[in-house]
Amino acid sequence: MSEERKGPRWGRWVAIALLGAAGWGIIRSGGHLPDQPSATASPSSAGATAGSSPAASAPGAKPTKAASGRYDPADYAEPVRRFAAEAGVNPQLVMAILYNESYKPHDPDLERAWQRSKPDASFGIANMHRAAFDDTKPGRPFASRQWEELPDDRDLAIQAAAWHLHDLAAQLPAHPAAPLTGDELLALGYNAGAGNMLAFARGVKVGSQAQSYLDRLHDNWEKSGPAVK
Template structure:
């Protein structure tokens, strides 16, 4: 029903109510009848409403900066290649480490909550500890802080690349281990430079270190694909 008909119906209802109230009041003496018969007013023909185009449905906007909602280390292939080139390390190794460290949610709020319960916890997508970050940043990005890592994956990747660079400089020249350079650097990233040097000389790998190395092997192929 058109808008005009709603107006006409409302007017009829108002007149009807007024007439009912008027008939209940005392009537005055009748006046002389005057012929004022009016011609009936024709009912207006309702005009069909013009069809309206449906408003386009607005698509929800993606949250800016919420990279952690659908986190996959491969999403940062560009940053991995760039940082690895700057630091002179293998980009496949750097990517594989990001996959190795992808064992917990990297939501910034989660990381900070976890760190409050465990003060020595690591930060960022590369799971770097405070001491390693502070040592790595000297002369490179000294104005950056370890506390920034959960919110800045680019910084976490850059720091991990330079940390691998520094570990490589600490490898012994003569190695008796059958482990490759990249394997030793990954173990150094996980267990520290001192243990890395011991492994390079043939020290036995513990169960946790071996598990880290096994995960590196599992992630190696897809890491190469991601950075290729």
């Protein structure tokens, strides 16, 4: 799930890129704080080039270097379908969330550089925070994997995101009071946390930041359907 974005997004990434160009080799790791309920939301195949089919991620497999820079989430339709089916969630929802979370360059070195300057940052193409990943993985096929692997393994990022949505769905009431679909509530839960999702399900008004995420989800929904067919 992605951290809250304030001010110009790309300006901060450009600054990180410039810093990285000056001292790329020294940036490799850092901590991470738990997901913030008001934050914009927060797991995949590495090494794929544009237009290629990402390789499957096996439990315990050593991740390879992910493609750098911007990417098209539609290139990852196969793992989205596979892991959505594994977790029992809507593949179109998973794909739409990947589109929502594609606002920043998903280069492993850039992500780690950004996380070094902002310890509560998220990792991977699904922008997942450490706490969400660690809460999701027990008993799952990726239980032996680590949050630090997300920037390098895009299959792992998608798999963890799908199972996180599964866990959020298990918390939803059978008959929400809000005029929102189940997928909309799950997207808001992915973005703003389970507590806020349940509040929205009870009819609490969606705030401006969560509404912005929901608006982007609506914008990305139409192209996400054909992408996972």
